Amino acid sequence: MSTVFNFTFVPWFRSVAPYIHMHRGKTFVVGIAGEAIAAGKLQNLAQDLALIQSMGVKVVLVHGFRPQVNEQLAAKGHTPKYSHGIRITDSVALDCAQEAAGQLRYEIEAAFSQGLPNTPMAGSTVRVISGNFITARPVGIVDGVDFIHSGLVRKVDVDGIMRTLDMGAMVLLSPFGFSPTGEAFNLAMEEVATSVAAELQADKLIFVTEVPGIRIEPHAPASEDNPIDTELPLAAAKQLLASLPTPTEPTDIGFYLQHCVKACEEGVERSHILPFAVDGALLLEVYVHDGIGTMVIDEKLEELREATADDVGGILQLIEPFEKDGTLVKRDRTEIERDIDHYTIIDHDGVIFACAALYPYPESKTAEMAALTVSPQSQGQGDGEKVLKRIEQRARAMGLKSIFVLTTRTMHWFIKRGFAQVDPDWLPEARKRKYNWDRKSQVLVKKL
Incomplete structure (x- = not known):
């Protein structure tokens, strides 16, 4: 005992x-x-x-x-x-x-x-x-x-x-x-x-x-x-x-x-x-x-909001160092421009300090949260959690039952916040086709 x-x-x-x-x-x-x-x-x-x-x-x-x-x-x-x-x-x-x-x-x-x-x-x-x-x-x-x-x-x-x-x-x-x-x-x-x-x-x-x-x-x-x-x-x-x-x-x-x-x-x-x-x-x-x-x-000091076309440059700047060291999969500008309405960001006086994208798979009642990034300047201040909560709210509003992430380095951060590891076979069919088996990303799911 x-x-x-x-x-x-x-x-x-x-x-x-x-x-x-x-x-x-x-x-x-x-x-x-x-x-x-x-x-x-x-x-x-x-x-x-x-x-x-x-x-x-x-x-x-x-x-x-x-x-x-x-x-x-x-x-x-x-x-x-x-x-x-x-x-x-x-x-x-x-x-x-x-x-x-x-x-x-x-x-x-x-x-x-x-x-x-x-x-x-x-x-x-x-x-x-x-x-x-x-x-x-x-x-x-x-x-x-x-x-x-x-x-x-x-x-x-x-x-x-x-x-x-x-x-x-x-x-x-x-x-x-x-x-x-x-x-x-x-x-x-x-x-x-x-x-x-x-x-x-x-x-x-x-x-x-x-x-x-x-x-x-x-x-x-x-x-x-x-x-x-x-x-x-x-x-x-x-x-x-x-x-x-x-x-x-x-x-x-x-x-x-x-x-x-x-x-x-x-x-x-x-x-x-x-x-x-x-x-x-x-x-x-x-x-x-x-x-x-x-x-x-009260979030008057910083704004947590959905991204617009004007934010593409700021998002690229934020994620670039993480793409270079292999934490994130590389995304080019056209991809981010095309998907900009999927992104949620935190901006502070015009500088983007955190972002994440939400890609829904409605037929499987789930969505992928991708590119969750927090600037090294503001790590440890809860910005990642704020973005995660907003992504969860967006997914709930779409009537989805879960969100999932693919990660190679930050598994523990997600597990602490209610995600559980699953086999890559769990992924929706459309996402499984794009899964990079060489990267060996871990798949983590959170029920909403």
């Missing part, structure tokens, strides 16, 4: 190490839906957040309290009222919100204080500090609806939060804010988390929610072949939002997505939507290569 454990633990731990280094010293704003706490997930979430913090991440935790406030209202014989997806907070609802927030703060602080032996919290000291870091203003009257004590974020005390984080404490924010005259306003957790992430210029905004993530084709039936999109470029996320009706319920596709998009537009490079139903979702998203939820990523 222990030998098996050693064999799995050591490679696993080594594979996690790069992410531990990458996130040390970074700031994450984590918004936890009240539904997660109502579903009994607080204990495990607290343990995972304590673990993430112990690995050098600065954590701001914002809790929601939608079901808890509704429970308090029901106990008082009142019905929750919403409009435009925002709670209408009358004086009874404000009392209920303050009671629910007080109760939840105690529960959250207690969860972070349980350093019991034989639990992940053993030996950990997590100081949780909350305070009046948020100044609010009233929502006011919208389309004739008076939102009374419902508010929006006016100002975030960035210095106060940063000083608290630098002391090594975790900052806990309730969805409450106070006006300069001391009036209390009920805020939305999603808006608080988004505003705080933008003001702090956090490295990540993470929502732990009741939805499993986002699928670009929301109306397609969910199946093994159609999982969520683990990565959504900001442009694709905005396009998707524009095609959806205005979200009002947390389970609407655009509900959390609109906040992720806003955060990315305001300088937060990565925003995530994770399901609380999956135990360890936070750890899986932050420390495992493919993650578990949907990540909206």
